[in-house]
Amino acid sequence: MAETEHRPTNFVRQIIDKDIANKVHSTIKTRFPPEPNGFLHIGHAKSICLNFGIAQDYQGSCNLRFDDTNPTKEDISYVNAIKEDVQWLGFEWAGEPCYSSGYFDQLHGYAIELIEKGLAFVDFCSQEEIREMRGTLTQAGTHSPYRDTDVATNLAEFEKMTAGEYEDGKCCLRAKIDMASSFMVMRDPVIYRIKHAHHHQTGDKWCVYPMYDFTHCISDAIEGITHSLCSLEFQDNRRLYDWVIENISIDTVPRQYEFSRLNLEYTVLSKRKLIQLVEEKFVDGWDDPRMPTVAGLRRRGYTAGAIREFCARIGVTKMENQVEMSMLESCIRDDLNENGPRAMAVLDPIKVIIENYPEDQHEELVAPNHPSNEAMGTRLLPFSREVWIEAEDFRESANKKFKRLVLDKEVRLRNAYVIKANRVEKDEDGNVTTVYCTYDDETLGKDPADGRKVKGVIHWVDASKGCAAEFRLYDRLFTVPSPAKEDDFTGAINPDSLEVKKGYIEPSALQSEQGFSAWQFERIGYFCRDTHFDTPVFNRTVGLRDTWAKIQQGG
């Protein structure tokens, strides 16, 4: 893939370069560690491109690891969706997918090791008591009354916890670190809690589950991860990550580095909020084309290459950021402009009747699939006396800025003839329904012989052979650039994010033997077929750049 050839460097790669130069590591190993509690979104794509991209470029490897330590929030359907999305994005994980839950036995053993070393204790304080004793950001916490329980008792109590003798919340295992630490995460963090819950991987084997901070670093070490990349909010957690690795008997020493997560304008990228959009039916599901999920973008018509390119363009830093939608849109336009065949579709049709074209005549015009790439071949365009054109491409009168069809003026039908509008027919509301025209049969594939200039070109669909189709146009999901900052982000949902159009499309776009799945409908935008429907439904991925719209707004 061309877009992967010039990956920009970033601070993580520079760290790796140094580690290699200093012979700290000979091979690089990364991991992408989602919790299977929702679908992947474009922010995950950034992490995926970073982790798998590094593995590729350094001839290392990258694991896919499900960080599944909280069975009550997770589901097997999410692990399947995540696998599919990672593969679709074009990446291959090393070996079989890994699961944190696959290390539960070892994790349990390391917990016992900490207890034996006097570095962990079973705490019977309630959750509220623990919270109160944790102190505040400016005040040290206080010791739990169970902090000095002897090792043998702790061992026995942890065993009872594990055996299911206590109900949820009755007690927990805590690391014994420093209740006065300026890092809140170091104030005797809970590392095991009781959850009598069924786990999608381990079934009912366990009723105690390790916490993230205890699990992640050990999982990294077990897998031999050299560089464990996560987002900025885990910077404080790194102290606990290192503490655990230092205090258990394990040889490998993975290092954690943090980068800033992606924020995208006019959408939300937090699983909690995305789950809410799905569950409260603000959208059609995880793969709603308006969703910033990988599945949603895919259904919208975004290609994996375009998403990878986007991730390459935005870079990886530690700066808080909010990327403009135009950055994403530019990536998919670049891809589809180059790779998408052209076709014609009329979304808001009015009829053109070519009065001097024989009623029983039908032609098959040949049109290139791409204006500059002949290798993409040609397709046949049916043409006859009646065609559909876009309502906004006709005006009874207009100044010369309007380069489309105007009464008594000429315009070219794209890939076909020059026509001239003679008169119109309107409905009871005064809307033009039909434009009666004449055509110049000398203008197929060439300019008028007498040298007269025809400035405009409009698209069309043959009325007799064109196919009825539905077109779905999407707008941003939210009305404000930072919906996550609203008190209630659902209040900022754009009520007009979906516009459905019923129109017509040239037959070639419905012929599966053409082998295309995404097109540029000329002058309208890039579209893909929505395979959720048997009838022809096309999603507009993104519109074309529209300077005409800007001219109109400005004037």
Next chain:
RNA sequence: UGGGGUAUAGCCAAGUUGGUAAGGCUGCGGGUUUUGAUCCCGCCAUCCGUAGGUUCGAGUCCUGCUACCCCAGCCA
């Protein structure tokens, strides 16, 4: 003075032994064009959060200040 982080154009982002501000997106001009698309050409930071200091020379070093983000889940 709780601690951890970050500050380079509207947005993203290079800049790493101090040597005189890459690139992309957006925007704005102009050219080509049977897509008001694409493509092509040109323009867009005397200045790097701010105030000082060191230096022949600082975005890069030092000091003070300011702004913003993260941390008080038995979530990840």
